[in-house]
Amino acid sequence: MRRRRIGAAAVTAFAAAVPLAFLAVFFLLPVAGMVAKGFWSEGGLDLSGVGEVLAHPRTGRIVGFTVAMAAAATFVCVVVGVPVAHALYRLDLPGRRFLRALVVMPFVLPTVVVGVMFRSLLAPGGWLGWLGLDGSWQAILAAYVFFNLAVVVRTVGAAWEGLDRRPEQAAAALGAAPRVVFTTVTLPALRPAIVSAASVVFLFCATAFGVVLTLGGLRYGTIETEIYLLTTALLDLRGAAVLSILQFVAVVLMLVIVDRARSGGGVVGSGTGGGTRTLSAPSAPGRITTAALPSLAVTSAVVAFIALPVIALVARSLQRGGEWTLANYRALGALDTRRGLPTTGWEALATSWRIAIDATVVAVGLGLLVAVLVTRPAHTTGQARRRRMLDSVVMFPLGISAVTVGFGLLITLEWLPFNLRTSPLLIPLAQAMVALPLVVRTLAPVLRAIDDRQRQAAAALGASPSRVWVTVDLQAVWRPLLAAVGFALAVSLGEFGATSFLVRPERPTLPVVIYQLIGRPGADNLGLALAASVVLAAVTVTVMVLVERLRVPSVGAF
Amino acid sequence: MLRIENLSVEFGQLRAVDGVSLEVPAGSVLAVLGPSGCGKSTLLRAIAGLEPLTDGSVCFDGVDLAGVPTHRRAFAMMFQDGQLFAHLDVGANVAYPLARRGIRSGVARAEVSRLLALVGLDGYAARRPATLSGGEAQRVALARALAARPRLLLLDEPLSALDRSLRERLAEDLRRVLAETATTAMLVTHDHDEAYAVADRAAIMRAGRLVQQGPVAQVWAQPADAEVARFLGYDTVLTGAAAARVLAAAGDGTGDWVALRRDAVRLVGQGPLRGAVQSTHRGQDGLRVGVDVEGVGLLVAIGDPEASVGVGEMVALRVDHRRVALIPPSSDRPPAR
Incomplete structure (x- = not known):
């Protein structure tokens, strides 16, 4: 017995070592590099940089703006997202599957594309140009909400769909009006999901990069864009490092709070593991009554809000000089040296696709490993604690900005014993880092929901551990696994933050090309950027539609 | 094996x-x-x-x-x-x-x-x-x-x-x-x-x-x-003098502690135990009568479903020795009664 446990422990330790080593090289090392840049000078510890950066009035302004915008966007996302979750997951709404897909779509739209969308809508000459919101903080806020609403809708919706209806019915039978049932029974039951989603939205908004860079211009900046600016334009690596660390500390703090909110204490014995969320069979959607009218009204507004920028983008990409034309799309295939681009749009798309596939293989492989490890039932409190720690650690990249990862990698690459700088794997690995937490979040709830006695039953009937895995785990997880593949693919295709630091100038990815194009003057360049955005959006959305057909509730839910 | x-x-x-x-x-x-x-x-x-x-x-x-x-x-x-x-x-x-x-x-x-x-x-x-x-x-x-x-x-x-x-x-x-x-x-x-x-x-x-x-x-x-005994479905566990009286009534050995199944005690015309009826209650197995037995305390007895007894009435009881278990004296746990 003891011998077997030691053997199993060795396998577990090795399995945990692989993702941890990956995290160490592509996450901890960059962060360590950042610390060294910020606090280490002339062979000694030097904290003067911290004081300097923090004392700078601009820093205060940037941090304040970052936090205030993230808080405002989180508030709007929750207030709007909960009624939408109700309408799309609890009501027998015609076409709700399509609407669900529509609401999730922005989440996988490349940040750069979202930026381009809002600009083409709000810029002078755009459909909403008369609002005069181009380059305003309101535009950034709208883009944040556009982007992150899906997180609230998916997370709360998945929880709501799986909610046992009987307590609600019991409350109603005790004389509670629908509104009272909602506030006294439903809302408390949804609270963990709402808290979880809100924290994730806050993290995403606080570390948003591409959207702010394309929409904020020079007037507004967040910690992320400031790091980018300090690194690339002002070459103040120390200042950038201090800001990165500041953000890192804040995010780790935040994740600890989320972790506390998500689960209450470790599980010992033969339980089904950490989390508190269970995925039960969805209950039948309810009929639409007048009580549902507010939810339906909010949902209609949200659908319009999401559809408008998309339609505007597509429409404007089909125009040049006020006329309808395919010229912008034709230009995607042409190599025009005047634009200073080394590749055509299609070549950039091919580059993006190749990189995304490599990144997906890495992210899904590691993510599956991590998900299996963290959901194994723990026998001791120590084991339960270690599993929860691993679970939290792989979530770090979710909150740590891609810019930090990209920038950190850039300055620590030469520390590695192998040459990664020129390796074609560099960008895929960095993107895998970004996609890894999403893969784990898709797979872990499904694996956690498996009754461990199913595995025990199989083992007792003579199935070897690998056969047990095929019979029980794989059976439950193959759809989520496919969904995770699509999700990772979509995220990698649109990844901009880390890629923008690491990309080789002669082989840009499509998001990088789009960003370069909108930075150049001229209607031709803008038109090309619009067309490229439509193509990129079409590819990621197609992938997500396929994912959506798999009907996995944990995709995009936190 | x-x-x-x-x-x-x-x-x-x-x-x-x-x-x-x-x-x-x-x-x-x-x-x-x-x-x-x-x-x-x-x-x-x-x-x-x-x-x-x-x-x-x-x-x-x-x-x-x-x-x-x-x-x-x-x-x-x-x-x-x-x-x-x-x-x-x-x-x-x-x-x-x-x-x-x-x-x-x-x-x-x-x-x-x-x-x-x-x-x-x-x-x-x-x-x-x-x-x-x-x-x-x-x-x-x-x-x-x-x-x-x-x-x-x-x-x-x-x-x-x-x-x-x-x-x-x-x-x-x-x-x-x-x-x-x-x-x-x-x-x-x-x-x-x-x-x-x-x-x-x-x-x-x-x-x-x-x-x-x-x-x-x-x-x-x-x-x-x-x-x-309780876990195995015995209703009542008695000790000391009460146990001795019940065992004597059952005509079955001696012991410090004795456990009774719920149908061990029966209401009869003539019997070794007597007591006053405290409560009556109709159940599927007959009339269940709570009796305060002299020298024993409250016991629940089963009576004929047709029997009619009133609270306060004195009745006689018999103990079925097959429905009684002796608990060995080596046991170190106090009875819960």
């Missing part, structure tokens, strides 16, 4: 199973009985190799099973809720352990129908587990467990999730099937009726320790202490 010696399992600070030793001879069925949380399921899981031992050993036919993983022990396990594989139909569920033993196609099909017939589910092979009732699911789980040709069948509360009448019927079938297949089995349950119906031997567990074991009838006739 299964032999467990000094087996202990700890979860952190908690000693869930504490130095348990027992044997299950080949072909016999042992019921491990105990209230929930007594460690009986953990004991079962430890025997299956699903829980690491802190101390002690599990041997089968003289071979120590330390280091033998669950799937190589040939101990099939049946769970309270069946744990059928939902993605496989009934036939494929039953064939699952056959495939693990390398038996496939024709032979396996024949074996599957034989086993399904054995558990009374002829023609169920194509059904989905989701379409089965609780009792049917448990029968399939039994057929599947037997298909593994287990050296030892471990049953974890196999009937507890079912309703009463179904449980009684299935308990009988379970006993028959185990006997027909000469399966060595260990059953864990908190239901003494289930244990009595299915097992040859019983072991009583409490707070991780084994407090009594022996042939089923013997365990029932001589509970180790007052708590065991």
Whole structure:
């Protein structure tokens, strides 16, 4: 017995070592590099940089703006997202599957594309140009909400769909009006999901990069864009490092709070593991009554809000000089040296696709490993604690900005014993880092929901551990696994933050090309950027539609 | 034969199973009985190799099973809720352990129908587990467990999730099937009726320790202490002078403590015990009368359903010695009465 446990422990330790080593090289090392840049000078510890950066009035302004915008966007996302979750997951709404897909779509739209969308809508000459919101903080806020609403809708919706209806019915039978049932029974039951989603939205908004860079211009900046600016334009690596660390500390703090909110204490014995969320069979959607009218009204507004920028983008990409034309799309295939681009749009798309596939293989492989490890039932409190720690650690990249990862990698690459700088794997690995937490979040709830006695039953009937895995785990997880593949693919295709630091100038990815194009003057360049955005959006959305057909509730839910 | 010696399992600070030793001879069925949380399921899981031992050993036919993983022990396990594989139909569920033993196609099909017939589910092979009732699911789980040709069948509360009448019927079938297949089995349950119906031997567990074991009838006739007696369905446990009076009335031996089943005391015209009626209450087994018996205290007696007695009336009682158990004086636990 003891011998077997030691053997199993060795396998577990090795399995945990692989993702941890990956995290160490592509996450901890960059962060360590950042610390060294910020606090280490002339062979000694030097904290003067911290004081300097923090004392700078601009820093205060940037941090304040970052936090205030993230808080405002989180508030709007929750207030709007909960009624939408109700309408799309609890009501027998015609076409709700399509609407669900529509609401999730922005989440996988490349940040750069979202930026381009809002600009083409709000810029002078755009459909909403008369609002005069181009380059305003309101535009950034709208883009944040556009982007992150899906997180609230998916997370709360998945929880709501799986909610046992009987307590609600019991409350109603005790004389509670629908509104009272909602506030006294439903809302408390949804609270963990709402808290979880809100924290994730806050993290995403606080570390948003591409959207702010394309929409904020020079007037507004967040910690992320400031790091980018300090690194690339002002070459103040120390200042950038201090800001990165500041953000890192804040995010780790935040994740600890989320972790506390998500689960209450470790599980010992033969339980089904950490989390508190269970995925039960969805209950039948309810009929639409007048009580549902507010939810339906909010949902209609949200659908319009999401559809408008998309339609505007597509429409404007089909125009040049006020006329309808395919010229912008034709230009995607042409190599025009005047634009200073080394590749055509299609070549950039091919580059993006190749990189995304490599990144997906890495992210899904590691993510599956991590998900299996963290959901194994723990026998001791120590084991339960270690599993929860691993679970939290792989979530770090979710909150740590891609810019930090990209920038950190850039300055620590030469520390590695192998040459990664020129390796074609560099960008895929960095993107895998970004996609890894999403893969784990898709797979872990499904694996956690498996009754461990199913595995025990199989083992007792003579199935070897690998056969047990095929019979029980794989059976439950193959759809989520496919969904995770699509999700990772979509995220990698649109990844901009880390890629923008690491990309080789002669082989840009499509998001990088789009960003370069909108930075150049001229209607031709803008038109090309619009067309490229439509193509990129079409590819990621197609992938997500396929994912959506798999009907996995944990995709995009936190 | 299964032999467990000094087996202990700890979860952190908690000693869930504490130095348990027992044997299950080949072909016999042992019921491990105990209230929930007594460690009986953990004991079962430890025997299956699903829980690491802190101390002690599990041997089968003289071979120590330390280091033998669950799937190589040939101990099939049946769970309270069946744990059928939902993605496989009934036939494929039953064939699952056959495939693990390398038996496939024709032979396996024949074996599957034989086993399904054995558990009374002829023609169920194509059904989905989701379409089965609780009792049917448990029968399939039994057929599947037997298909593994287990050296030892471990049953974890196999009937507890079912309703009463179904449980009684299935308990009988379970006993028959185990006997027909000469399966060595260990059953864990908190239901003494289930244990009595299915097992040859019983072991009583409490707070991780084994407090009594022996042939089923013997365990029932001589509970180790007052708590065991109560757990085995004895209604009343008496001690001291009260016990002596009741035993004298039953005309049956002497002892410090005595346990009475709920139908041990009967209302009669003439009897050795007398007392005043405190309450009456009509039940399915007759009139249940609470009587304050001189020198004993309150006893509940069964009377003729037609009898009419009023509160305060003096009545006579008789004690049926077959419904009374003596608790050995070595017992160190005070009676709860």
